[in-house]
Amino acid sequence: MPCKYVIGCGDELARAMLAWREVAPALALQMREIDPDAGQAAIAAAIDGIEAIDGASAFVAVDARYLNGLRLDLMASLRLRGLAMPALVEPGALVAAGARIEDNCWIGLGAIIQQGSRIGFNTVVGAGAIVASGVTVGHSSWIDEGVVIGRGARIGAQVTLGLGVIVGHGRQIGKLCIIDKAGRIELDVAAKTFIHATHAHPIVIIGA
Numbered sequence: 001m002p003c004k005y006v007i008g009c010g011d012e013l014a015r016a017m018l019a020w021r022e023v024a025p026a027l028a029l030q031m032r033e034i035d036p037d038a039g040q041a042a043i044a045a046a047i048d049g050i051e052a053i054d055g056a057s058a059f060v061a062v063d064a065r066y067l068n069g070l071r072l073d074l075m076a077s078l079r080l081r082g083l084a085m086p087a088l089v090e091p092g093a094l095v096a097a098g099a100r101i102e103d104n105c106w107i108g109l110g111a112i113i114q115q116g117s118r119i120g121f122n123t124v125v126g127a128g129a130i131v132a133s134g135v136t137v138g139h140s141s142w143i144d145e146g147v148v149i150g151r152g153a154r155i156g157a158q159v160t161l162g163l164g165v166i167v168g169h170g171r172q173i174g175k176l177c178i179i180d181k182a183g184r185i186e187l188d189v190a191a192k193t194f195i196h197a198t199h200a201h202p203i204v205i206i207g208a
Contacts, residue, residue: 007032008061016061052082064142064160072140075122
């Protein structure tokens with residue numbers, strides 16, 4: 001029986017275990033929990049002994065902390081070991097036949113990915129989110145529950161879109177942006193821009 005290693009922390013790890021049990025009940029699941037504040041030592045300990053043998057695969061379940069970097073580091077370490085990392089598409093999600101979902105993506109319950117859209121590797125699309133046609137989402141992004149991304153939009157790598165965000169048709173959100181202020185985005189957003197509900201104006205990180 002193939003083994004699936006599920007590595008992560010907190011609520012995301014628990015939810016991923018439940019989802020994989022439902023999606024692929026024949027898999028032998030092994031949970032590896034990490035301490036997200038322990039740095040590289042945590043990654044090394046979490047993947048110790050994991051090998052790409054007998055059809056083994058892996059999945060990383062970590063939230064958007066550290067600009068989605070912790071999830072990215074874990075995935076990179078597992079890929080170096082040669083493990084397959086297929087996407088998790090929860091029951092009830094609707095993914096068009098012409099959409100592309102890359103490795104270690106997590107498409108939540110009831111999410112909709114429309115025709116011609118591409119979800120980059122290691123990206124989470126939360127429950128009930130809508131990704132319209134022709135959208136590109138860069139790798140290691142976090143699209144929270146219920147977010148709406150209009151057709152033809154371009155979302156950069158390691159972007160976080162929080163609850164209540166609506167990205168207008170054709171808009172571009174630069175890499176490493178965090179937008180957690182509910183509302184409609186009708187202008188392009190430059191890379192490394194933080195838009196928070198607690199700040200009256202966007203914050204742009206320069207030289208990071």
